[in-house]
Amino acid sequence: MTMPRRLLPAILALLGAAAVSACAPQTVYVPTPVGVAPVPSGPGCDTRFQLVNNSSRTILTFQYSHASLSSWGVDQLGQNVVAPGQVWNARAANAGAYDFRITWVGGGAAELRNINICAASRIYVTNRGMYAQ
Structure with a gap:
């Protein structure tokens, strides 16, 4: 709460x-929570989503911010990591388009930009990058 x-x-x-x-x-x-000034969300906008690690590597950091912002914000995982096959539950503060970024243990990163958080309920991480569904 x-x-x-x-x-x-x-x-x-x-x-x-x-x-x-x-x-x-x-x-x-x-x-x-990460966010900006409230955006009218319309009926049925659910800003909860899941980060799904379908890669073979452990996710070390997970950052996301409203697409209108120029910074990524803080690491949402804190001291946690997301191992291959695991899911991390999150919630964006407001409706609208968001950008997502992860880094893997041992190096490397992937980014996904301009995703409508009202339409996407899962952010998938694969060995080739990220996609939303």
């Missing part, structure tokens, strides 16, 4: 008040 952004200042103020009495400074981490 994600927290509405409008609640964040109030929560941070409460946490800050509690931290005044603590000996050590407090660090607050609030994860946010």
Whole structure:
């Protein structure tokens, strides 16, 4: 469950008040999904998707961002990897076109660009590259 952004200042103020009495400074981490300003999604747009590793190599990093952005954003796998045959579940923050990038353990990368997240439910990684379906 994600927290509405409008609640964040109030929560941070409460946490800050509690931290005044603590000996050590407090660090607050609030994860946010990759996205841009909301795009009207129309009825039935589901932004959940799966990364399916149909390659013979382990995926080390997985990045995606709205196609309108110039950067890839953070690695969505964190400390995890996606071994051959495994599936990773993800969700884009907004409707629209997205770009995807993976890197493999041991080197090499593949990219897939301008994929309508409302129409694609799976991003497949093969030894030859990536495709959406």
